[in-house]
Amino acid sequence: MNIIFVKIEERMESKVRVRFAPSPTGGLHLGGVRTVLFNYLFAKHHGGEFVLRIEDTDQTRFVAGAEQYIQDTLAWCGLIPNESPLHGGPFAPYRQSERKAIYKEYADQLIKNGQAYYAFDTAADLEAKRAEIANFQYSKAYRMEMKNSIALPTEEVEKLLQTNTPYVVRIKIPDQAEVTFEDMIRGEVSFDASTVDDKVLLKADGMPTYHLAVVVDDHLMKITHAFRGEEWLPSAPVHILLWQYLFGLDKMPKWAHLPLILKPDGHGKLSKRDGERLGFPVFAMDWTDPNTKETTIGFKEKGFLPEAFVNLLAMLGWNDGTDKEIFSIEELIANFSLERVHKGGAKFDYEKAKWFNAEWMKKTDNNKLAELVQPYFDKAGIEVHEASYLVKVIGLVKERCVLLPDFITQSSFFFQAPSVIDIASIQPKWEEKKQDFFIELVKIYANKIVEGLKTMPAETLETDFKELATAHSLKPGDLMLPFRIMLVGGKFGPGVFDIVENIELQDAMTRINHTLGLLSSN
RNA sequence: GGCCGGUUCGUCUAUCGGCUAGGACAGCCCCCUUUCACGGGGCAAAGACGGGUUCGAUUCCCGUACCGGCUACCA
Structure with missing residues (x-):
């Protein structure tokens, strides 16, 4: 049996480098921002660097404007990447679509070494097979029944390639391999790799799938610690196998699979729909879908302070072991440690979220608040003649405001006579x-x-x-x-x-x- | 179904084997306030279940249950 065992060594000799690698498919939700935050906190705590990489390998899901939105969101939160598509860096390009050729090379290398193979099955072929066989897996059990360069005679494979038959490249999962690795949050996790199927590495359009791209780019960009949501845990063995094949396990970043943020009621991952259903934001900032023109409200526009947003996100799955709940970003950086990150998912509680904002409002300087509140006054058509007067009024009403727009209802009468008298x-x-x-x-x-x-x-x-x-x-x-x-x-x-x-x-x-x-x- | 992960008050959580299981949000009550808040005080509220290990388990191990994630040429 081929045993792969990866241990965490307590070495930190190379500079810590982490990355956040979102797909530009829409607004950034709570879970995404929290992943950024933990990346950022970990990097800054260790004096390291934080990279933003755009994983735009799925051309069918690409949404214009989403990348800009992500950058804007990070800026609002104060989580500024050291390297990004917008500002470049020594490992550019940071958009995977612009790195297409690189992945092909590695896919070819895997094929040459017998660790991956061409598969010519059409979507219809696969569909038929899945309908025919319950729990069909493209792996050891059925690999030989499919149209691929392992099952087919060499001449036929050559012919298919020469006639430009569309193909994908699949990883060849070893028949027997127990893959064990040390997760920084969960400890030792192991899989019997034969239960995983031969994942597609390179799609028919020549673009890599996440599996290939994440491994290649993490290596090329010298990523030392890789954070991602718990939903990625099941595909970890594929990535570990790829690391072993391509670059060596000693070079592999240490993994940390973060717990999920769950729906407040019922069960399951928090989604955009839950926010709409329950009346609270899920995205960091307003997001307007360019196709439907539909706008989904964000925490920013709802009237949250970025300090509060970051604070409440940090407390969803992490604490410093004391009763302290209000943390500035500096305090978070100073105190953050992965050992104190939870394993279990956390249900999102909007009431508590608002409490964090109220606390931060009280802490925020009145001049600063005046600046932030001004746009809401403009929108409400309330004229503020003197900025200093607004600052004074804010001091008078701030402790009864939870969200920024509350200042309108709590103080409009300082600027104009009430329109309705009870x-x-x-x-x-x-x-x-x-x-x-x-x-x-x-x-x-x-x-x-x-x-x-x-x-x-x-x-x-x-x-x-x-x-x-x-x-x-x-x-x-x-x-x-x-x-x-x-x-x-x-x-x-x-x-x-x-x-x-x-x-x-x-x-x-x-x-x-x-x-x-x-x-x-x- | 299979694989993986998780499980302390309604919710977020503390506890790194030793018994009033602590805090916060939400709820309720009281004080302050001749509004509403803020603030102060108080009440109520938890270790999924069953086995071990141990002098002693919320804590360690096993099993069960339940919940979740994944099971795409999506990430």
Whole structure:
């Protein structure tokens, strides 16, 4: 028996190099970004390099704009690759479609060494065979019944090749081979390679499949540690065999198969559909399919801060062993270790995700928040005359905002009078005494304005308000809610006197009068 | 079906053989707040099951169950 055993040596003498290798087929979802993140954290923790490689070998699934989207997403998250298709690097090109010729050479070498072979079966041939034989596998058991350079006489193979018959190149899995390797997260994993079929390495269009491309490029790009989702575990033996055939197992990167991110309800891998169904983003940023024009919302546009997004992703499958949950990217880099990455998948919890964002909002500087919030104000058509005023308002309302757009609902009344007044919450307990009180309050404010005051400190406003209430033999408490609703339109917002202080006396008067008008006309 | 992986409160998780199984999110209650939040305090809530190993297992081993992944000329 041919035993392949790969051990992790604790050597780290060569510079750590990792890669993220997505296919440009659409938006980048949570699981993808987390794979990037763990790659990045591992590389930076060890002072290594992070490479972005685009695996665009499937021309039928290629989607225009997806590559740009991936780069933009990494930029938003702050996970900038050292080498990429856009910025190049010493191992360019970084797009597999541009490396087509390279893979052919290696496929030829495998064929020459008897480790791979030509297969001429058409799609129909394969379909028929699969229909005929339950659990059909293109391997030892049925290889000889198929149209390939192992089963066919040499002359016929020659003839097929000379007449340009379409073919694929398949790896020849050894009849008996136990493949064992050390996964950095899972420990020793072993497979009986004969249960794997002869995977296609080179497709009929001359493009490599993932199996060949990942091995060749990881070698050529000197990748030392390869991270990928757990869904790749079953094909690991193919890759290990290829490493053995092509470059030697001593050169092979160490593998780490990351746990999956699961649906919040039910079971299975989290998908784009789950987000739509349950009402939360799954992609990092908005993604518009160029064909259907359909847009899928992203965490960025939903109003998440990149710091929070990265933080929450890191905690999905990793922790530092303490109760600490809020980590900056620098702290993550400093503390990250693969030993603390989980083996089991984690269900995504949107409520917890929002909590991370709320925490990061509180930590973020008001000036920074103002910058981020400005576009939402623009979109809502709310004019911000002074940036400094926005910064001040943000300080007043930030702890009641979870997502960036919450600033609109929580603070629009600082910039314009509310368009809707929740009269229904005032009316039941409304009485003439209260009306008189507010008429008097307006007069007081008018006098202050005549005295040359535009506004007054919240504390003074509050004292005056309470004194006036007492004078009208009313409890201040019974007046606060109506006052709040007059100012903001409903039962929300920061302290009423903080609001009055900021919107200034003139505006407050206008709003009181407006509501008084509504109340008397009803 | 076959192969591989996984399994601690509803969810994310701590525990690296030693018993009040800790924290966070969500839920509920109270305080603060004459709005809503934030904040503070509290309640409720977990080791899939069965065997071993051991003085002692959530922790180590085996089996079972359940869940997941893969099983394409997709990645």
